[in-house]
Amino acid sequence: MWIGLGAAASCLLASGGWLLSLPAASAVAAASPIAQEETDGAIAALTPPKRRWPLIAIVGINDATETTDYLMPYGVLRRADVADVVALATQPGPVTLFPVLRVEAQATTAEFDGQHPEGADYVIVPAMSRDDDPAALAWIESQAAKGAIVIGVCAGAKVVANTRLLDGRRATTHWYYRDELRAKHPAIRYVADRRFVVDRGVATTTGITASMPMALTLIAAIAGRQRADDVARDLGLAHWDARHDSDAFRFTRPFALTTIRNTLAFWGHERLGMKLTPGIDEVSLALVADAWSRTFRSRAVTFSASAEAQPGRAGLRILPDLVAGDWPVERLIPAVRDRPAKALDHALAAIGDRYGRRTAELVAMQLEYTMPQSPR
DSSP states (O other): OHHHHHHHHHHHHHHHHHHHHSOSOOOOOOOOOOOHHHHHHHHHHTSOSSOSSOEEEEEEOSSOEEHHHHHHHHHHHHHHTSSEEEEEESSSSOEEEESSOEEEOSEEHHHHHHHOTTOOSEEEEOOBSOTTOHHHHHHHHHHHHTTOEEEEOTTHHHHHHTTTTTTTSEEOOOGGGHHHHHHHOTTSEEOOSBSEEEETTEEEESSGGGHHHHHHHHHHHHHOHHHHHHHHHHHTOSOOSSBOOGGGOSOOHHHHHHHHHHHHOGGGOEEEEEEOOTTBOHHHHHHHHHHHTTSSSEEEEEEESSSSOEEBTTSOEEEOSEEOSOOOGGGBOOOOOSOHHHHHHHHHHHHHHHHOHHHHHHHHHHTTOOOOSSOO
């Protein structure tokens, strides 16, 4: 008994020491705007390499690909109507996204190769549960060899790094993985304070929400800045350059304590319903469902009166988690009708109302998103 108590006390002391070693909080400062010359350079570097009307492929693995990384580029680029955009999977069958949602891929990588032997103009690589999936790596390498520009979104940079395409290039990734990326791939030249980095045919972004300005920069490269500005307004986004404050995103004591507290409060964990309806905006759905599934208190699930996949606004078919006609109103996430950027702000505000400001900040940190002081 005494040995057990001693071991428990030692663990508590060690945990307390670890928590005290973490920074108290991250200082939030307004990121400096990016010089126009740098923005113009990034746009020029993303000029379509093959077709005037480009072909963009977003690739995922079937068992676990990050929700917003997969859906947001697809939804934003389809919204712009400046290219053919296709959502792929390495194998037949639906794509399970994490932390939430399931979708039907529009083709497998093998089917895509059969239809487009010359390859894509752009390949977008989301975060995946396995950074070394052989099928994904081989396909990305083959597309790069055919001249595609490869874009690693969020921790998708780790997947791209495993193809060796980032060796000797400037790059970034999600704040949580930047030390791991630099340790495993010392030939990469990490760049701080940029939401995305483009270097000689390969682009990478910081955390999950950075895929929105990255997609807008790609739109500007394909169809001009005016078209990108128009889409940004439709999304509710004020600016879309690469401005970022990397020091604002790190593992802090409040982040750790909120995660521990919410995880241990298992009696308060809940499943929140989101109704799938035809024409639902894939970008808003991804951001809101992703946010509610990162609280360590809740998980979003989709429901529909039918088990059939529901088509989204941009054409991607989304599979419901459950077949149900309705959901208890106290655990129902309201229908998403906001523009995507505002939908995320309102979701964070609702999370703060339900679980406290610290939990909303925890979610924003995971998304690598600067949470507004008054998000409503």
